[in-house]
Amino acid sequence: MIIVLAGTSDARQLALAIQTEGYPVMATVVTEHAAEQLQQAGVSVHVGRLTASQLAELLQTKKAKAVVDASHPFAEEASKNAMQAASAANVPYIRYERKAASIISEQVTFVDSYEEAAEYAAQKKGVVMLTTGSKTLHIFANRLLGLPDVRVIARMLPRKDNMEKCEQLHFPQENIVAMQGPFTKELDLALFKHFGVTLVITKESGKIGFVDEKIAAAKELGIETVVIRRPAICYGTVYSEFSDVISAVRQLVQREGF
Numbered sequence: 001m002i003i004v005l006a007g008t009s010d011a012r013q014l015a016l017a018i019q020t021e022g023y024p025v026m027a028t029v030v031t032e033h034a035a036e037q038l039q040q041a042g043v044s045v046h047v048g049r050l051t052a053s054q055l056a057e058l059l060q061t062k063k064a065k066a067v068v069d070a071s072h073p074f075a076e077e078a079s080k081n082a083m084q085a086a087s088a089a090n091v092p093y094i095r096y097e098r099k100a101a102s103i104i105s106e107q108v109t110f111v112d113s114y115e116e117a118a119e120y121a122a123q124k125k126g127v128v129m130l131t132t133g134s135k136t137l138h139i140f141a142n143r144l145l146g147l148p149d150v151r152v153i154a155r156m157l158p159r160k161d162n163m164e165k166c167e168q169l170h171f172p173q174e175n176i177v178a179m180q181g182p183f184t185k186e187l188d189l190a191l192f193k194h195f196g197v198t199l200v201i202t203k204e205s206g207k208i209g210f211v212d213e214k215i216a217a218a219k220e221l222g223i224e225t226v227v228i229r230r231p232a233i234c235y236g237t238v239y240s241e242f243s244d245v246i247s248a249v250r251q252l253v254q255r256e257g258f
Contacts, residue, residue: 001026001062002249003055004070005082006038010098011070016041017242018068023249026062028055031159055085064089066252068245069235070096074203076231083235092252095235096245100204108215108225117201117226118143124224125149126198129191131214132228133203134162140201141169153177153195188217200225 004015006027015038019025026044029035035045046058059067067086071078079095086093111117114136121128122143130140134156144152154171156162158178166176177191192200200218204227205211211227218225239245 001064002066002068003028003059003062003064004068005075005078007034007071007075007078008098011072011096012038012041012043014068014070014096014242014245015043018246018249019043021246021250023253026058026064028058050081050085052081052084052088055081056088059085059089059091064091065256066092066094066249068094068096068249070245073097073205073230074228076233079233079235093236094245094248095238096242097235097238097240098205099240100230107219107223108227110227110229112229114139114228115143117228120226121152121199121201122147122150124199127151127153127196129153129155129195129197129200131155131200131202133157134159134165137165137171138169141171145170151175151195153197155179155191183213185213185217185220188214189220192217192221192223197221197223199223201228202226203228204230 001024002018004011004018004025004027006012006015006029012027012034015025015027026046027038028046028050029038030049032047035047038045050058067082069079069082083093109120111120114132118140128144128150130152137154140152144150153175154166155177157180163178200214200223202211202214202225215225239248
């Protein structure tokens, strides 16, 4: 059994690719929506967040041969839990991370944290479009909501828990864009124009995260973009191609048996 942390669309494709190669897979996901997609493809799923100890127990219970951490580049806690669990269960850890987007633009400012992005936006003022998800929304709400000459537009997945969080943080309904991606450059252009956006805040999620499209749309409209760099985590060897992950799994199986 190969356990795959599969919280993103490409991670779910990877889980299916590993299973297609003939290796039994169990994917761990957080949402029912992600679980349904995998189950429809015939992949076994565990739904719900796992602590390091819970994941270690799962690895032992399933007699896992490896854990493939294909979590989002910004899912720092999930990756740390996976590495800790793999060590505790004495199971090999394999990291897959989508390639970073190649960002070269004079209209892009890089920062190292959500807090730094929020502070930058507070100084710039204007209409700020957040495309950083709901998990860190409170950081921007605490710093930006209520400031004069600042309007914050929050774009996120159309989930009940996200809407409840917006309500708790007192985000006005007219400042919420609840949509499921992917977002094309054309759609980004339309949204930026509609709200009169003057600053876009995003994460360096990689090409699959459609960062290039956001920056291209902002650049066309003369809008500055703030990009939050990926967290610096020492994963060891990192693979960015499905074929490399599958080769690593194959080598483990050949060495240890299945």
